[in-house]
Amino acid sequence: MKFQDFLISKVFLKNLSIAILIAAxxxxxxxxxxxxxxxxGRVRQVPDFKGMxxxxxxxxxxxxxxxxxxxxxxxxxxVERGHVVLQHPExxxxxxxxxxxxxxxxxVKPEMVKVPNVVGLSLxxxxxxxxxxxxxxxxxxxVPDLARNNVLKQKNNGVEIxxxxxxxxxxxxxxxxxxxxxxxKTPVPNLVSxxxxxxxxxxxxxxxxxxxxxxxxxIENKEDSIxxxxxxxxxxxxxxxxxxxxxxxxxWLTVDSTKLPQTNTTTIELExxxxxxx
Numbered sequence: 423m424k425f426q427d428f429l430i431s432k433v434f435l436k437n438l439s440i441a442i443l444i445a446a447x448x449x450x451x452x453x454x455x456x457x458x459x460x461x462x463g464r465v466r467q468v469p470d471f472k473g474m475x476x477x478x479x480x481x482x483x484x485x486x487x488x489x490x491x492x493x494x495x496x497x498x499x500x501v502e503r504g505h506v507v508l509q510h511p512e513x514x515x516x517x518x519x520x521x522x523x524x525x526x527x528x529x530v531k532p533e534m535v536k537v538p539n540v541v542g543l544s545l546x547x548x549x550x551x552x553x554x555x556x557x558x559x560x561x562x563x564x565v566p567d568l569a570r571n572n573v574l575k576q577k578n579n580g581v582e583i584x585x586x587x588x589x590x591x592x593x594x595x596x597x598x599x600x601x602x603x604x605x606x607k608t609p610v611p612n613l614v615s616x617x618x619x620x621x622x623x624x625x626x627x628x629x630x631x632x633x634x635x636x637x638x639x640x641i642e643n644k645e646d647s648i649x650x651x652x653x654x655x656x657x658x659x660x661x662x663x664x665x666x667x668x669x670x671x672x673x674w675l676t677v678d679s680t681k682l683p684q685t686n687t688t689t690i691e692l693e694x695x696x697x698x699x700x
Contacts, residue, residue, distance in 0.1 A: 470513035539585035560594035567600030607664035633670030
């Protein structure tokens with residue numbers, strides 16, 4: 423039998439058909455098995471675990487058929503101790519069954535830091551060292567002493583502290599500084615149009631205290647409080663006007679540029695426009 427005749431023979435065509443059916447069955451069977459094994463197309467959204475206790479997390483992962491792993495702990499004052507601070511993947515991310523969610527929880531015990539000795543340092547040096555150590559400068563008080571603007575004592579909650587002491591991270595350190603032997607005074611800084619954080623730094627550099635700050639009704643959320651600027655201060659800024667070291671400065675904040683003096687309005691509007699574009 424010639425080869426061409428064999429190709430069109432019933433035997434060859436029958437065997438070819440069987441081979442094609444077997445190959446198709448193997449291919450479709452493999453695809454079906456892979457779909458079952460990998461849960462193809464069966465995804466679920468990651469729930470928001472932030473702020474949950476570990477008991478709540480366990481119930482949630484069972485309900486969504488997920489798993490979780492604690493990879494780190496940090497200390498935050500914004501979340502209850504032992505509760506979730508961060509997660510990966512983020513909420514809303516599509517994952518498959520049994521996907522591991524990596525969690526960072528808030529430490530049960532607050533992080534402690536060693537208190538550096540800033541006695542004898544200038545206010546600028548003390549501020550830098552305390553901030554680097556994870557501590558916050560609180561009230562400044564001044565007493566007659568030759569060492570003007572140098573730290574004489576460092577306190578926490580009214581108690582004098584030493585270099586060997588440990589405090590919670592972000593604890594507040596009050597400083598007692600020398601003001602010279604005369605009633606020396608410092609110029610009142612111009613704070614109008616500044617945001618809160620920059621104003622705090624400027625007040626501190628002037629050897630003054632932030633008495634209190636007040637948001638007006640235009641501040642409706644956290645984002646507003648961040649972009650808010652000062653429209654009024656007391657004492658007011660006047661050229662050559664000076665007040666005693668350690669005096670308090672009170673400020674009022676808004677996002678309404680019409681409350682600003684005309685000279686500051688254009689600058690603020692440009693800054694707000696640039697933030698919106700970002």
